[in-house]
Structures are given as structure tokens and as C-alpha cells.
Amino acid sequence: MKVWLSQDAAARALGADRVAKAMVDAGVQPIRTGSRGMVWLEPMAEVEIDGVRHAFGPLVAGDVAALMADPKGHPKALGPTDELPWMKGQTRMTFARVGVIDPLSLDDYRAHGGLKGLEVARAMPPADVVEEVTQSGLRGRGGAGFPTGIKWKTVAGVEGPKKYIVCNADEGDSGSFADRMMMEGDPLCLIEGMAIAAYAVGADKGYVYLRSEYPDAIRIMRAAADLWNRERLTPDFNVEIRVGAGAYICGEETALLNSLEGKRGTVRAKPPLPAIKGLFGKPTVVNNVITLAAVPGIMAAGAATYRDFGIGRSRGTIPLQIAGNVKYAGLYEVAFGLTLDEIVNDIAGGTASGRPVRAVQVGGPLGAYLHPSQFDVPFGYEEYDAKSALVGHAGIVVFDDTVDMAEQAEFAMEFCGIESCGKCTPCRIGAVRGRETIARIRRGDMTAKPLVTDLAETMREGSLCALGGFTPFPVISAMNLYPEDFEQVEAAQ
């Protein structure tokens, strides 16, 4: 009997290891995989029936004996995994192998198309690889949306004996977990993407900067890097995993580079761009996990295949991370262009609480809140920008009608204050004053409102990086879209 069981951190947090133990006790050794992304079904197992993988979940240890005895008749049988509506609606390019393979089996990786992109890339001159990535339309999936090919071209064009590939795996945005799932489910794909980048720009060393809040991803990425280096898959490029230390700001690329160098994670002024003077002053590609993990698939299938998906200048696919108060939460990779209405009401099935959806925050703590009246906006960088909103890392957090948007606005400022690196004044002081001023409004002092608007503009225009610069998005969107929440006077002052 062939059985697969998710070992994704979310599955483990929901009891997957107890299910695994019950399976071993029953004499079945499950193949531990990443997650298929249907987190409401975790812990989810798959059993091969007539050569087809069937899904079962959510499982508890007590389900295992009956499942092993008669899978087909089990009450938690869901049918063939690939036929489930959640799976069928997706275009899994970057996440094709996640949840399917043993993440640390090179044989499994190869059998499912792994290393093909690297092979294709290495058969071309490096400049052609850069051109192919440019033609694919791939943009930085970490949030900034900068064209990946252009960044690579800049690094390739700088002369120098030493260059670096740095993978930004400091995924700190609430609602985002695609990087984590990729690293836990298909870590070799990320390293293959880094190796292709290294070949394209002439780098020989790669670092993955991974946040300390992800112990499972750290363990799996370290094992994958050891495997890659030991097997000498790219003798002229090796990769090393580095762990952050609980600072949200290190997801900002220049703060990340300072942290890698062993310094305080403060933001650097740009220019110089990291592409020209990056890690230890050397030309450096800094890309997000999903950006790099998309590259092997693009090289294998060809730029045109990837580019054919999407809308406007948002090409290819985006792994939506659907989170918060929803019925069906998880990862859903799809071409750009879905409306929020389709994402929140159709795919996610509305709220878990059954109450009306009141607000959706897209793009993490620096992303705007969107009101149901805006749910027709198609998922794309420029489309969101036009609504003063942010695609960011495509984390989507849904709130029901019990949310207090003034409290959320105050939290946005509080978070900025806690995580500010302190380098620039608008962020360091603005966030603290912003929190105090929103608290005044919440106590009933309406004269504080224009101060918040004014402060938001100062932070947006005057901050060095996106932390101070984008914190106004959630604040101002909350004030504009939910004015009634800023009128309430709390009982006692």
C-alpha cells in the first residue's frame, strides 16, 4: 500500500505526526510530502488506489486503522486528489510538485521534471537565459513586482569576480505562507532556480535567508542544500542556509543584506542598488522564494508558455494564499486576473464564522484593506495599484463583520513601530505618533483625524523603505472605507 502524508508545518500543527505514528504502528510507512494546499483538510493523506492518488482528510490518529483496512469505504474518503474542485481550478506551475513528491528525494524530483530547467538553461549562453526570464514577464513575487529579467541583466552586466544570489525567504507578512510551503514541499526547486540565476549572472555562491519562525522549513532547506552541494549538481555553485532572528524588517532586501553580513538589520539607502553593490559590496541578485522557484518551470516550458497566462503586465501564475476567517483556507496557484469576489466568495467559500465578509487585507500588514464594494478588482499589480492597494506577496486575509477597523488601523501603526529599524525618522517616530493619534480618535477625539492623514502622507513620501512607506495603506484605506468605525466613542475615557 502506497501512502503519502503531509509533513507541512500547518499539517504538523494540526496533528499530522500523530497520524503518521498511527500509520507506522499499523505497519504502513507513509511518504512524507509537502501540503497540497487544502489546509482545511489537513492532516491529509493520500492512498494509491488503482494507480491513482486518492485523498483522505482531515484525519486523526483514530481514523488510521479503518483507513488502512478499507480506504475506498472510509467516511473521510474525498476521491481522486487531482479531481477535487480546489485542485482542478488551479494552474500549478511553480507548485506542481509540492505535496506530490518526497521533498528530499532527488529521484522523485527528477521523475517529476526536476533539473530539466537547469539543463535547458545550461545549454544556452547565460545572456539567453536572462532574455528568456525577461520574456516570460516574471516579476518579483516578494511584493515589489520588479521585472526579474531586468534585475538579472543588471547583475550580469557588472564586471567582477564575485557575485551572489540571495534568496529572500524572510516571509513575514501575515497571510503569506507560499514561501514556507515551497521550501517544505519542493526545496530543490528553489535551489534549482538559484542555480539558474547563478549561471545567468555569473555567481558562484547562494544564500537563502530564512526566518527563524519557520523551524520546519529551516530543517528541510538545510537538508536540501546539503544534498545539492554533496551531489555536486552544480559544481561551480553552492548554496547555504542562513537563519534570521525575528526582525520583520529583514524582509526588506537591503536590511536582509546587512543582517547576512552580521550587522543590525537596518535599511540601506538606495542607490547603490544591491544589483551593483549588494552583499559584502558585491553585485547581488536578491529574489523572493517564489520568484526563484518559478524559474525552473519557465526554462523547462519556455517563456511563452508562462507569459500566456495572466492579465496586463501581470504575467504567469500567482500562488494565492487564502487565510483568516474563511471556510476554505490554503494555497491556490492560478493565473493573474481573478477578482476578489471569485477568490473570497467562490474559492474560499466565504467566512468560516458564517457572518458577512466586511474587509479583506491583501498583501500583508503593509497592504490596503479592501471593501466588498471593491471586490471586482482583478488580481494584478497595476490593477491593485490603481485602487491604492497592493498585491504584495498575494496573502489574502478575510475579516467578518465583527472586525473593528479603527483597531486594525491602530495595529498597523503599532506593528510598524515595533518592527521599524529606526534608520529614518518618518517610520521610527511616525509610527509611534501614528498609533497614539489613532488611539485619540478611538477615544473620541475627532480633531486627531487630519493629523493621521497628514502623518500618513509624510510617512509615505519620506520613508526609506516600504515599512514606513506602505504602513499608511492599511491605515488610510480603513479610514476611507470604514468611516463609521472612526466615529465611535468608547464609553469611558
Added chain:
Amino acid sequence: MTSQPGHLSPRLDEIIADHIALEGPLLPILHAVQAEWGHVPEESLKPIAAALNIGKAEIHGVVSFYHDFRREPRPAHVVRICRAESCQSQGGRALERDVKARLAGRSDVLFEDVYCLGLCACSPAAMVDGELVGRAGTDEICERVGA
């Protein structure tokens, strides 16, 4: 279990030697020190600074910048309840209040703020003594620290 600080050498010398050849070795060294002693002991800073040829002020700056590095010995239990938006949407604030109220007076439990554990699809989330808990409830968290 972590060993007692006080006599840091020769273990500290080993940790430094294991990492000194890395590019940018300071964070890996501090992580290893904290893994060994449960916090970054004050008396470890001078030898690390000397080995890396940096000032004590600089190393203090780094240790104090990052939320992860503890300056005081770690108590028996560390509870981290996610305070970020996705968990807020699923009752995270109330969970944090309830757990803190239930465990008030427990000097062996340290609460650490955390903003996102990447478990946003099964919010609210927590980490108790390094173990992740999805769809966390007050009872489950308290049970894990023996309350």
C-alpha cells in the same frame, strides 16, 4: 536541555571556531550561543567581539536589534501566540488575553510576541516550547505547559 552559563569556555571557543570561517559569522554564532545556553549571556559578548575583531558596542547593537536574542535565562516554557492580522481575524487577540489570564503568576512561562508563524490558513496559531499549534485554543496551549 540547555547547559548552565558561567563557565562558557571551552564550549564558547568551540562555537566561535565552528563558525568563524563563514562569511558574516555573527548571527550564526549568536544563534549557536542561544541554542547552547538558552539566551545570549553577557559574558559571551566580549570573547565573540574579540574573535570577530569588532567592538563590544557593535555586538551589543546587533544582539539588542533582533527580537530573537534573549538577554536573560530562558524559563522552562516559552509561549508565542501570533499577534498578526490573520490570527486577529480568527480570535487571536482573545486567545492571547485568555491564555495570559490563565497562566498569570506562572514565573516559569515566558510570553514572547510573534508576528506570523506562517500558519495563516489555520489561524489562530501559536508556538509552545518550539512546537507549532494550529487552530489553537486556550485549553490546548495551557495543557502543553502543564496547566
